[in-house]
Amino acid sequence: MSVYNRLSDTSKKKFAVLIDPDKPTDEQIIEIVKKSVDAGVDFFFVGGSLLTTDSLDNCIKLIKKNCEIPVLIFPGNSLQISKWCDGFLLLSLISGRNAEMLIGRHVISAPYLKLYGNEIIPTGYMLIDGGKQTSVSYMSNTTPIPHDKDDIAMCTALAGEMLGLKVIYMDAGSGAMEPVSPDMISKVKQTIEIPLIVGGGINTPEKAAAAAKAGADIVVVGNALEKSADRLQEFADAVHNS
Ligand code: 1GP
Numbered sequence: 320m321s322v323y324n325r326l327s328d329t330s331k332k333k334f335a336v337l338i339d340p341d342k343p344t345d346e347q348i349i350e351i352v353k354k355s356v357d358a359g360v361d362f363f364f365v366g367g368s369l370l371t372t373d374s375l376d377n378c379i380k381l382i383k384k385n386c387e388i389p390v391l392i393f394p395g396n397s398l399q400i401s402k403w404c405d406g407f408l409l410l411s412l413i414s415g416r417n418a419e420m421l422i423g424r425h426v427i428s429a430p431y432l433k434l435y436g437n438e439i440i441p442t443g444y445m446l447i448d449g450g451k452q453t454s455v456s457y458m459s460n461t462t463p464i465p466h467d468k469d470d471i472a473m474c475t476a477l478a479g480e481m482l483g484l485k486v487i488y489m490d491a492g493s494g495a496m497e498p499v500s501p502d503m504i505s506k507v508k509q510t511i512e513i514p515l516i517v518g519g520g521i522n523t524p525e526k527a528a529a530a531a532k533a534g535a536d537i538v539v540v541g542n543a544l545e546k547s548a549d550r551l552q553e554f555a556d557a558v559h560n561s
Pocket of ligand 1: 337490491492493494495517518519520521539540541542543
């Protein structure tokens with residue numbers, strides 16, 4: 320089954336674990352993978368706003384050696400490309416007005432993605448204000464959509480869908496103080512037909528359940544599992560039972 324078919328199977332809520340390949344040791348990655356298999360995790364997203372080592376290939380290969388969960392690159396920049404992934408979220412940062420993030424970087428990445436034969440998932444990426452400036456907003460030099468401006472989020476997602484993007488990813492940014500509000504998730508979900516991914520600041524199973532119940536098809540958690548993956552099963556259950 321293609322990665323996109325899995326992403327767009329909205330019969331069941333999906334849970335994705337985000338791994339920043341710079342941070343965990345090999346042993347920690349293997350532990351997260353084992354717990355993810357037990358918990359029925361649906362996807363791994365791998366990437367970070369700024370990688371300071373060449374850990375991406377190693378991280379993906381290690382995950383793939385230890386499980387069959389699809390690994391998608393969630394790239395922080397155009398250097399984050401690997402032939403080992405199962406899918407690549409080709410992000411167009413549609414909440415911003417930085418031409419580099421809308422199309423410029425893609426021009427640089429495109430020939431490599433073609434060469435590697437990665438499955439490409441054209442993704443409308445929307446940053447939503449989560450209460451503090453995040454790495455991605457700083458690095459992308461874009462302003463997020465205000466936390467309470469549901470109408471701007473709805474119209475942005477709709478425009479992305481009309482342009483032919485295949486999924487919308489609403490992100491409050493890693494470690495956000497406030498995740499995307501259930502109200503905004505619900506309104507955007509009612510506006511579009513393509514799958515909706517939501518992440519950023521989801522640091523309790525309750526917040527994960529709230530995002531899924533509001534309409535997120537795929538809920539992403541990174542930070543909350545970085546220090547300890549002990550609650551991974553609880554997060555996964557919270558999403559899967561929503
Ligand atoms: C950030 O959506 C991801 O890009 C996940 O955020 O690390 O806060 O879970 P957290």
